[in-house]
Amino acid sequence: MSRILIIDDEPAICWSLKERLADQGHDVRIAASVERAEQVLNDFSPEVITLDVRLPGQDGLSAIPEFRERLPETPIVIMTAFGDLQTVVDAMSRGAFEYLVKPFELPEFLSVVSRALQSRALGAKPAVSIVTGDQMVGRGPAMQAVFKQIALVAPTEFPVLITGETGTGKELVAEAIHRHSQRRTGPFLRVSLASLSPSVIESELFGHVKGAFTGAVENRPGLFDLAENGTIFLDEIGETPLPIQVKLLRVLESRCFTRVGSGEERTTNARLVAATNRDLTSMIADDLFRDDLYHRLKVFAFELPPLRAxxxxxxxxxxxxxxxxxxxxxxxxxxxxxxxxxxxxxxxxxxxxxxxxxxxxxxxxxxxxxxxxLPPAIGPVSTMVNPGKQLGVAVADWVQQQLSESSEQSTTDLYRRFLNVAESALFSEILTRTQQNRSAAAKLLGLDRATLRTKLGANAS
Missing domain, CATH: 1.10.8.60 (Helicase, Ruva Protein; domain 3)
Incomplete structure (x- = not known):
């Protein structure tokens, strides 16, 4: 049997919660205000406190530090019908164990109480960090879950991966994570990788030295230099070229990087928050995104719900x-x-x-x-962009067109024609990225140089 204190000024809620907890064998006391709860605590030592935010007299949020000082081992579960991001962050950062938005289901409440009791038994204590406000809007359960995740991850130093459709507010979430972190006085630097050419991305992220390439007339710091004690937000992370993905992985693992054209190793303490509307797991299957970078980025990951949800x-x-x-x-x-x-x-x-x-x-x-x-409505969009599926559709369309336009005899060389078309496009892009360096291109393709030279000759014919 465990001791539980319910602090809420709604009698119906208190009665319902007390009955269910009593059915499980718990000793339950009720208080309609913070002031009344303080009197109850004179002869009752709860193992869990459930606390409403809006109460007559002192409000629940301001009472959390007082309860934590008096009962440092006791988890506090916040309950409220007013669940904006600031309230969530205030509750979690002041030391609340969990946060429930009214109306909630009784099984959900009982599950939270059970986890709170287990946490107390293990001696876990929440971190406390008072932070400031936001303008994110969302009262429903989907966004309440997002708010809670922001409140939990912001005080940490973990990388964060935000996924979701275009227009769901991934950059707002990244800003909120920075604003509610210990880095909030540092810079918040953002870059959309989709807007940069592959040759520019490396310099933008890591900087370059004078003479590193044509047009590099002076040393230039990159984002990992400029974001010291701050946060870097990499939007459209799925657009990162594979060679740059290797360098990002190194930064995440060792905090080290080098500027373009320099052999000098530099360090950074910038925090990385990344976002994408692409299906990175499908990109991994198509060898377009590194599996190790994906798992390093998603130490903490969550998906933003579309507005229709x-x-x-x-x-x-x-x-x-x-x-x-x-x-x-x-x-x-x-x-x-x-x-x-x-x-x-x-x-x-x-x-x-x-x-x-x-x-x-x-x-x-x-x-x-x-x-x-109102302007015209935007047409349907895919939930997550999958380049592999797009390629498959394009290939299927090309094959159907070739079959419809070819005689039975001419379809025998369809396979060769398909390989010529596909390889020509692939080889052209790889050679562009390696500045026509065939040895480097062959390495990226997993071919030896002689095989690549033969294939280039065949595709040119």
Missing amino acids: RREDLKPLVEYFLSRHGSSAIASLTDEFWQAIEQRPWNGNVRELRNAIDHAVVLSRGGPLMTEH
Whole structure:
């Protein structure tokens, strides 16, 4: 039997939780306020405390440090109906064991209490770190889970991998992780690898020395130099060329790197947060992404839900985006406009919603928001981009076209023609990346130089 204290001012919730816990043999006490709980603690030493945030008198969040000082071994489970990111982070960073958003299911509550009791038995103690606020919006369970993950991982030094569709807010999450970390006073540097050519990525990340290549007229630091005591956000990590992936792996494992054109080893303490809308596991299977780098990046990983999986957040998101234009914009929201918002699939996710609201506010010119003020909807998008599947579709289309245009006799050389087309494209790209160095190209392809030379000659014919 374990001792549990429930601090909540809603009698129905207290009765329901107490009954279920008592059925499991626990000794349960109830307090409707922090002040009443302090009186209960005079003759009752709980092994777990469940604590509501909004209470008459002192609020639950401000009471966490007091309870932790008085009962340092006792896990505190926070319960609230108001689950924004700041509340989650405040609760977790002040030492709460877990965070439950009302209304929750009783099995979920009982599971959390059970884990809290196990944690107390093992002597685990949460880290405490007071941090500041954010503007991320989400009341539903999907985003509450994201908020909780941000609160847990931010105070650590682990690399983070964020996945999710385009427009789900991966950069906002990266910023929140930095803002709620011990590095928040340091730089937060971001780069979209998809926007850079392969020849530029290495210099951008690691820097270069004067004379390293044509146009390198002076020494230039890279992001791993500039982000000292800060965070680097690598967006579209799936676009990283394989040779650069090797260098990133080295930085993650040893904190060491060298600038382009230099043999001098440098060190960095920058934290790495990466994001992608690609299916990296499929890229690994297609030899487009390194398995070891993937597992090193995803020490802590989570996927952002698309907007269609969090429809309950549409209203707070719309109100938030309208609030940026002033209170009059919120007042201009009509039932017709809201119905149009609810009916759209929002394939472009939160980014599409934000842009649509801004577009509508501009066109409404201060008047009521109407359906015609919305821009055209974005068409369906794939949930995660898979280059291997895209290639397979393209190959299938090419084969079907060749078969439909060829006679029965001419299809006998289809295999040779396919190899010529595929190898020519592959060899051309590899030679470009190796600056026409055939030895380097052969090494990347897993061929000897003589075989590559023969194949280049055959493809040229």
